[in-house]
Every structure is written in structure tokens, then in C-alpha cells.
Amino acid sequence: GDSVTQMEGPVTLSEEAFLTINCTYTATGYPSLFWYVQYPGEGLQLLLKATKADDKGSNKGFEATYRKETTSFHLEKGSVQVSDSAVYFCALGFDTNAGKSTFGDGTTLTVKP
């Protein structure tokens, strides 16, 4: 079956540090890939997405590139802020059955001033 594996946390960084959260996937077919972010006590919000190979999703300074050859979708940000502290979920989904989206276990990021 489909699966998503993301870097275990927690990750603790100082403000303005570079962030990488690794994500790899296995899937049958051609999924879209997503990063969702969950702030404390809230639901998930879409951070960025990519729908096909070599697409780059970007939002709020975060970027991730859909790499089919390495089946990866690593999340990066050049300079993190305290407000980026949250749990980040990598996920894959298909247009025909969004509810069967597969989520990674989540990576908790804490950014210290």
C-alpha cells in the first residue's frame, strides 16, 4: 500500500536557522504531494503542494520539490521564525479518492528565539 515516511522529530532550531524536514513516499500511481502544518490546538492547514514530478510547491518561505526519481518531497526553509513552531505532516493524495490520503507521522518543529 501507499506510505509516507518523514523525518522523526522533534526538531529544535534557533531563529533564522535553515530547516529541512525529509519526506519520502511509496505509492501506486501518480499522487499529488502535500505538506500540511498543524499549529498547537488547531486542525491542519495546507502549507504547500505539488501535483506532478519536478513541480515545486512554495508558501510562506517554505519550499518542497516533487522528486519522482528519489520519491521524495523534502520541506525546506532558509530562515525559520519562532512562529513556524508547529507540527508538519507530509502527505500524498489522489484526485479520485482524497480521503485515502496517506499522512506521515508528523515532525514537531520548535524554533527558539
Place this chain on the structure above:
Amino acid sequence: GAVVSQHPSWVICKSGTSVKIECRSLDFQATTMFWYRQFPKQSLMLMATSNEGSKATYEQGVEKDKFLINHASLTLSTLTVTSAHPEDSSFYICSAQGTSGFGTDTGELFFGEGSRLTVL
């Protein structure tokens, strides 16, 4: 963008009582909604798929008589935790699959804010 609202955001109830959580799509029609349960520091566990006008489809291991799901309209799905017990305490999240123009071509999901249930 598509907005999904969930209510209440938190609820405390006594053991044995029933609790209803609502999930609404505010600016689009959601023919399909999903209910998840999230334990502390863990990922989302899909509980069931809610389809407007038909019975929900439950994932293996989820008690359908315990977690009643109703999707009476294109903008509202409800989850009722019946005869709640302390082990039902959790964070419940709903999501919706958008309609044309709202992400249906990519598999994107739109999530509610979540509801934290504490059963005493």
C-alpha cells in the same frame, strides 16, 4: 479558498453522555467529508468517510454504533460519540474534499479546526 469550520473546538463531558461535533463547509459544497482521530504526538487516524445522503463508510476497527456519522446536507456532517468514556478522549478532526475548482483535481483536503473531547 475553501473553509471548513468545526464546532465545538473543545468539550468536556461526563462518562456515559453523548457528544455531537459538527463539521461545516462554509463556502463550498462538500459531497464527501472525512473524520479523523488524533492522539497526542501522533498522526491522523482516518475513522470514516461521510457521504452526503448515504451511510458513512467506517475504517476497520472503528465502531459505527459508537461513532455515529450523519451527512444530511452538502455543507454539514456530524460526528456523535455515543455513551462516551474516558478512552474516547481525543482530538477529532474533520476534513472535506472540495468540489470543482476547490482542489478536487489534486486530492487536497480542507480541514476543520479540530475538536478536543475530554470525557471525565
